[in-house]
Amino acid sequence: MNTTKRILPFAAFAFILVILVAVRLLSPGRFRTTPAETESFLTGKSPLITINDLQNQGDKYVLINLDPAGTVITGITENIINIKPGDILKKESMQKISAKGKTVALCSADLAMASRTWMLLKQMGIEKLFILVDSTGSEVLKYKFRPDTLTRPESGI
Amino acid sequence: MNSRVKISVVLLLSSALLAVIPLPGKNSLISTPEEVLSTSINESGFLTPDQVASLIARSDSTFQLIDVRTQQEFNLSSIPGAINLPLSDLLKSGILSVLPGDNIRKIFYSNGDLEANLALVAVAGYGLKNVAVMKGGLNCWFENIMLSSFSGDKITPEQNALFETRYKARRLFTEINSLPDSLKNKGLDARKFNRKKLDGGCE
Numbered sequence: 001m002n003t004t005k006r007i008l009p010f011a012a013f014a015f016i017l018v019i020l021v022a023v024r025l026l027s028p029g030r031f032r033t034t035p036a037e038t039e040s041f042l043t044g045k046s047p048l049i050t051i052n053d054l055q056n057q058g059d060k061y062v063l064i065n066l067d068p069a070g071t072v073i074t075g076i077t078e079n080i081i082n083i084k085p086g087d088i089l090k091k092e093s094m095q096k097i098s099a100k101g102k103t104v105a106l107c108s109a110d111l112a113m114a115s116r117t118w119m120l121l122k123q124m125g126i127e128k129l130f131i132l133v134d135s136t137g138s139e140v141l142k143y144k145f146r147p148d149t150l151t152r153p154e155s156g157i
Numbered sequence: 158m159n160s161r162v163k164i165s166v167v168l169l170l171s172s173a174l175l176a177v178i179p180l181p182g183k184n185s186l187i188s189t190p191e192e193v194l195s196t197s198i199n200e201s202g203f204l205t206p207d208q209v210a211s212l213i214a215r216s217d218s219t220f221q222l223i224d225v226r227t228q229q230e231f232n233l234s235s236i237p238g239a240i241n242l243p244l245s246d247l248l249k250s251g252i253l254s255v256l257p258g259d260n261i262r263k264i265f266y267s268n269g270d271l272e273a274n275l276a277l278v279a280v281a282g283y284g285l286k287n288v289a290v291m292k293g294g295l296n297c298w299f300e301n302i303m304l305s306s307f308s309g310d311k312i313t314p315e316q317n318a319l320f321e322t323r324y325k326a327r328r329l330f331t332e333i334n335s336l337p338d339s340l341k342n343k344g345l346d347a348r349k350f351n352r353k354k355l356d357g358g359c360e
Contacts, residue, residue, distance in 0.1 A: 010163070014170050031186045031282065035248060038186070038282070042244040042275055085198050089190055112292055115274035116197040123282060124190060131271075138269035143299040145234035147335035 032125035041122045047115075048138070049105060049130040059103045062096075063132065066108040066117060080107075085117050089124075098126055105132040186282040196281040202289045204264060206301045207319065209291050210326035213237060220262040222291075225276045236266065236298065237333040237341075247276055248283070259286040266291040266298075302326050 033041075054061055062079045065071060069082040083093045097104055104126065108114040114131045121129055188196075196202060212220050213236070222239035224231050231241040246252060256263060263285065265273040273290045281288060291298070302323050307316065333341050 006163075010166055010170070013167065017171065031190060033186075035186075038279055039245075039248045042247060042272075042279055046271070048271065086194070089194055111270040112203065112274045112290060113198075115271050116278050119275045119278035120190065120193055120197060123186070123193075123278075138296075139267060139271050139294075141230070141268040142296050143303070145303075145334055148331050149335070 031123045033123050038123060041119060046136065046139075047118050047129065047131050048133045048136040050134065050136060051132060054103070054105055054130065054132065057103065059128070060101065061103040061105060062099065064097060064104060064106050066106060066114060067110070071109070085113055088117055088121065094124070097121065103128045103130065105130045107132045111138060187284045188282050193278060193281045196288065197278055202277065203292050204289050205292055206298045207322065209236070209264065209266075209298070210302050211322050213329060214322045214325040219260070220264055221257050223256070223263055223265045223276075225265055225267050225272050230268070232338055234295075234330075234334045236295075237329050239266070244272055244276060247279060253280060253283055253285055256285065261287065263288045264291055265289070267294045269294045269296055303330065 049057075062081060065080050065082045066085050068084075081096050083096070087093050088097075106114045106117055106121075106129070108117075111131070111133065118129060118131050209222070211217075222236050224235050224239040224241045225244050225247065226241070227243050228241055231239075231243075235241070242252065242256075263280075265276050265288065267273040267276075270290075270293060273294060277288050277290050293300075305320070305323050305327075307320050312320070
């Protein structure tokens with residue numbers, strides 16, 4: 001009995017610490033990637049995918065439409081879930097996005113918003129996530145700059 | 158149990174638990190997902206090429222352009238005043254701390270819309286504030302600024318102001334990018350200095 005009384009404060013202290021650790025580790029609304037993983041999202045394989053590639057990759061997929069509901073997505077009528085970007089972190093949205101085994105493709109007429117949403121979701125730990133596009137060459141510079149050969153350095157430089 | 162043993166046990170337990178608690182390290186994400194989402198969907202986080210051209214044309218000092226393309230692409234042509242911070246170097250230790258503070262708007266751009274927006278979300282996660290992206294990237298810059306022209310018989314004052322801004326930005330882009338790499342920054346500073354002298358303002 002005396003031994004129990006003596007170790008009780010330590011046990012209580014240890015129990016509180018374990019609870020704090022568990023809450024921190026297991027809380028759903030936090031980033032789940034390391035800095036190295038975040039860097040790999042920036043420099044790794046492009047997240048852009050065309051509908052043909054998506055259909056050919058074999059896995060079941062679901063499309064997340066970030067635009068207003070009813071927006072036509074390249075002739076696709078099935079497997080579409082409408083989620084506004086501002087609602088992407090809501091519990092029901094995250095449950096739909098993180099459905100096991102499925103590939104998820106974000107669709108939007110605004111590639112900028114789709115890109116931001118993609119990066120955020122990747123940092124939340126969503127795997128098999130892509131951005132649906134018509135063509136994967138959006139990051140290629142289409143124009144060549146022609147220097148003006150008459151330009152001279154300013155005097156005094 | 159004497160007090161030394163008790164203290165030792167407490168310290169050992171605390172050490173073991175602290176070893177597994179995911180405390181933020183030097184390079185860890187410090188913003189919450191909600192904060193990053195708020196930054197991402199904020200309308201003020203998107204600037205058009207015309208808005209960027211306007212900032213450049215009036216030598217606005219409250220912004221900093223950040224080009225996230227590779228160094229090779231940056232050297233071929235870049236928007237005057239931009240600094241090059243390739244995606245591969247963006248999150249390297251200490252890099253974000255050398256960027257301007259919260260009072261300076263950091264405007265990211267790339268060739269299109271993808272890379273600059275990925276960079277914005279990444280740096281927002283590390284606590285960088287007052288960030289934005291130039292929509293459409295350099296492709297849109299070329300279409301709207303470098304290759305724009307007016308066609309018609311009459312021009313409204315608003316159109317005139319727009320095309321004047323575009324002309325100034327286009328001229329500066331051409332002049333600066335036509336200089337050798339080693340003189341580009343000096344060329345930009347010299348033009349700012351000359352403009353101040355013409356305005357008659359204090360230096």
